[in-house]
Amino acid sequence: MGRKHGKQKRVMSACMVLGMLAGLCACAGEGQTAGTDIGKTTEIKEAEELPAWQQYAKEDPVTLDWYINFSWFATPWGENLVSKTITKETGVNINFITPIGTETEKLNALIAADSLPDLITLGWWEPQVTEMISKDMVYALNELADEYDPYFWKVTDETAVNWFTMDDGNIYEYPNSSITPKDVAENENIRSNQEFLVRKDIYEAIGAPDMTTPEGFYDAVKKAAEMFPEIDGEPLIPVGAHVFDDKGNVSFDKYLMNSLAVPWEKNGQYYDRYTDPEYIRWLKVFRQLGEEGYLANDIFVDSRTQMEEKLAQGRYFCMMYQYSDMLSQQNILYENDPDSIYIAVEGPKNAAGDDPLRPTTTVNGWTVTLISKNCRNPERAIAFMDYLMSEHGQKVTFLGVEGETYEMQDGKPVLKDNVKQLLDSDRETYDRLYGADDAYWMLQDNVMQLQWEQEPSPATAQLLDWAKKYIVYNGQYDVVFPAGSKDAETDDRITKLWSETLPALLLAGSDEEFDKILESFRQKRDEMGFADLMEKKTAHIQESKKKLGIE
Template structure:
């Protein structure tokens, strides 16, 4: 064995000498050795394939493989949606799509990331939580995007520079950015709950829209005493929501001064008196709000089915003309029979003078919507490709489709064509756009702003309702916190007990099955469930977020 190894060492040394001699010969330009890296150019040469600005993105055709989420909104194959051909011609980048229906994405995503096979170049419209981003980033499956954004994503970089909260939201606990987010800046879309009242009911009862919680009670009481739908039955439902009890609590919570950091953190905010974090469901104001809702429920002013309400039930009750107040995302959820009878309300002032409208989402509608993997050989071109959708032209393509077909531009304003608005075949707006764009279903790596989304796709009544509420929303809206992986796992374990208890007792108090005399008992139970540890984790992560 030793002799064999010695012989191999001598041969290796001889080969090194020959290699050096060949290197000297190549200086004379003769008999130069073949470059072994010719089939796999170094990074510098790869960058020469890339145009740093403008279009096309690459000087030679490039194919990327992406895993994507498809939705029922898409008409036909995901790969055949019209925007892709337009963008390929513009960018020089062709994408081979592995599009998976939304219901199957979680399972398929986990298989792709955890079986050790070759990964797609990127994940597109695939929602990943901060925990997943941290986990797969630390495992090296997803690559950090910090430097790539700095050098190759001017549109998204500008957004982060102008909106520090966006940068906070996408930066994980280890300091890395592993994803580009879905940004929602359209006002109506940031308010998932608007407050609507049936104007015909107000006119019939000669009432004004309420401005306080006391006035809301009075109007609801009056509504319940009138046969508003003229069917000689006492079947009117003064107040309901297609979003269940959350659709009632979230619009009203701010009237008791709760939820001053927005909807991403529905159970934790900052106590104005102490500037310390507080757990909302244990607060005195929360108790008073539940007492108000108990009063409405016990007097049948609040829908008796509120804990099982959904959008289908709301539409059914709306069709029968039973609904006075509806707290909902859009006025059209009440159904076509009465959707135009609704008007929006301002935030209601509570018994202690608070006039806060809590349920405002941050600009980051979803943190993880576009991720680049370790197997991507062209990350620079990939980041340039996705960054286009964070700019003006890209947003227009993403949400409105193809200029000259689905929209036109006049005096700087884009407007849908009659193909979309008054389709000659009677197709709905969604049916037409589903052939051209892929934004249906959410988790879009782009910016859904007023200009190309809100003003184009959201009706006047809903937009007006949102505009009435916005002046009363929180001054500071927290984005999602990037808990460390261990803290995230722990806080989810604690939440499983704590928040299940909150929901259960919420229903018990509102329906009267639990007495408010037991409130202290209720609050003390949180300590046995680990609320102190829960808040310690929250405080630690908040300090990092707030830096």
């Protein structure tokens, strides 16, 4: 982990220390012994470099309200081993706040009422991030660090700090799951979260067909539905997908594009992936499946909770999905029948048969965390964040507590058998009792945690191994315009238009109708200012490449 240098306060502090040392030396030259005072100075300097949470743990405990902008998050604080341990070591108790219903409405209401909780965690791409910063509603983390806890500079990644530092020289947010180009280049065990999954027993029963071509894919889905119309009395869902939302559906857009190796740029220009010929060709395959009744209504209307329930029942034949979000369901399937689990196989490919482009998370990570200026204990909040980002904090959130959840064997941590068995079979009970394995994922560092990785269960081993294939870094293409700007509004409108267009394309009654819907999308998008937006995105990615050191 790197340290960010050059902050004014820290330079001033260094000058003061040098001045003090010079003064001490001068006094010694006048016949006094400076050794004792120099020793005290060294003690003070060492104390300043200690994590602030070690000091605050001796003070009165505080409770911080932490808003998590995901309605599905439901792991409480204070009941399991990990949260109790963290509170004991930091003196901080957490009161989680999550939205009921629409996340955007809840967060916008908190911003409008100037009632943001102490800590806020949300997706890095959400426009409310820049809105909170521009409205001066959140602290600059670097200023809190310089004033209260310089340990921040020891536990943050220099590339991530540089990336998130704004034009005013401040950093207001810090990511979880952040991966840099350097991480990808230096680590063979980094994974992509995107895979093409099939239910093992059904896939093998239909002859383990090649599903990389439109013809092979179509035939496999049709055959699976004919041979297995029901799963335990419930209809088979031939093609599964992530939920549809106001941005589209990642299974049918981004994941499919990546599987087809659709590029993010061409000839130095930001590329329009949404109208790529290969992508359109495959969307028409899904359209045809829909026309013939193989796209179940469920996938268009189900919430994430409903989808996860059906995953646990093994009701999907195939799906492009993020494997890490279905590991609990995978373990349930394995416990019931080891052959009913999902496995990763080669999925849709372009006509040239190119390998997929499967991105990792980027330097942006998945979510970012900020400290609200409503926080009455900002010094405790920054120290608490630093605890979670430190190697010690990461070890606690990932492994739990030595002697209770794991033991050291030959210098490596190994989960206790009963703990691992529970983790592999009943995640809900595991979280309630232990709360490790990143149940509190808000500041997880996946690269750091690789050093403690455990042997995977038989249910998940194949998925984890497959996830290392076809890895690419694409963080230079992450583009978010400042909230409230004309560009942000245009981008939002076009994204919303796509979210309405995608299901219409999949449900079109013919290829001719599909073409008309697509052409209407293009025309409306052009009227909204699409060409100008693409120019600005191109300028942004060139800037990002420089910032990340990408040729």
